Amino acid sequence: MTEQKLLLLISGRGSNLRAIQRACQNGDLPARISAVISNRPNAAGLAWCREAGLATRVIPHQVYPDRASFDQALAAAIDDHAPDWIILAGFMRQLTDSFVQRYVGRLINIHPSLLPAFPGLHTHQHALHAGVRWHGATVHFVIPELDAGPIIAQGIVPILADDNPETLAARVLDLEHQLYPQALRHLLRGDCVLKNDRVVWQRGYQSPDFSGCNPGGSA
Template sequence: MTEQRLVVLISGRGSNLRAIHQACTSDDLPAQIVGVISNRANTLGLRWCQESHLPTQIIAHQDFPDREHFDHALAMAIDAYAPDWVLLAGFMRQLTEGFVARYLGRLVNIHPSLLPAFPGLQTHQCALTAGVRWHGATVHFVTPELDAGPIIAQGIVPVLAGDNPETLAARVLELEHSLYPQALGHLLRGDCRWENGQTLWRQPYRSPQMQAINPELLR
């Protein structure tokens, strides 16, 4: 299988970036990270990229008068890498409709909730406030509407007695590190694809919509 080119967008520590890179280097993914772009300087994610010899670029959003100008500069930087896929991995910017249209069907995000529940920010606090018993993460195609694109895969974790936003976030983040590479594997192998605003799975239907729960967490 031909190795596919990934550009990853980050804003912070880049832990999902690391998980994706590990999957690439261990041959779990037929892909190579050809560029990492951050909208913030001096992040832990950028420092890790430098140590790992991954090409990086900083496009600071505050250097632009509006989202349209920032997204144009971001798109120019992305296109220079000629990627097959553009991956959002903790990229804390809402993208314009024009930017999303440019990469529609190959722009992917991971969100820390079971969408469509709890889009946007503060998802773990929202889950606790709502009193749900299950929480998790969603890998999805990006569309102009925030956190509303077609779902590729989801994973779940239980909400435990005594959880606070920090403990719940840590459990979800651990799940993300396995869920994101698994979902990307399905995309890169052609198991599923974007078609007419939906995630279409190759027959026979093989969608891994829910990742197995660790039974230890239920004890």
């Protein structure tokens, strides 16, 4: 299979970035990371990228007068690398409709909840407040509507009696580190495709299942 190019967008520590890079290096993911772009110069993930030998670029959103002009600069930087896929890995910016449409079908995100439940921020706090028994993460295609794109894969963790937002967040993050690379692997191999705004799984394949505090996934 031809190696595909990933470009990752980050705003913080880049823990999902590191999980994806490990999957690329050990052959689980038929891809390489061509570049990492951040909107925050002090993002901790950038230092790790430089140590790992990954190309990085900073496009600070604060220097642009509005969201549209920032997105134009971001798109130009992305296109310089001509990636096959654009992967949001803790990128804390809401993208404009025109940006999303430019990369429709190639723009992927992971969200720390079982969408469509709890879109947006503070998902762990909302889950605890709602009293639900299960929480988790969702890998999905990005569309203009926030956290509402076609779902590629989901994973779940139980909510424990003594959970607080921090303990729940840590368990969900552990889940994300396994769910995201596995979901991307299926997507890059063509095991699932986006068709008529839905994710369709090819015969013989199904969305990977993840559950529990130490989740595992299907091949």
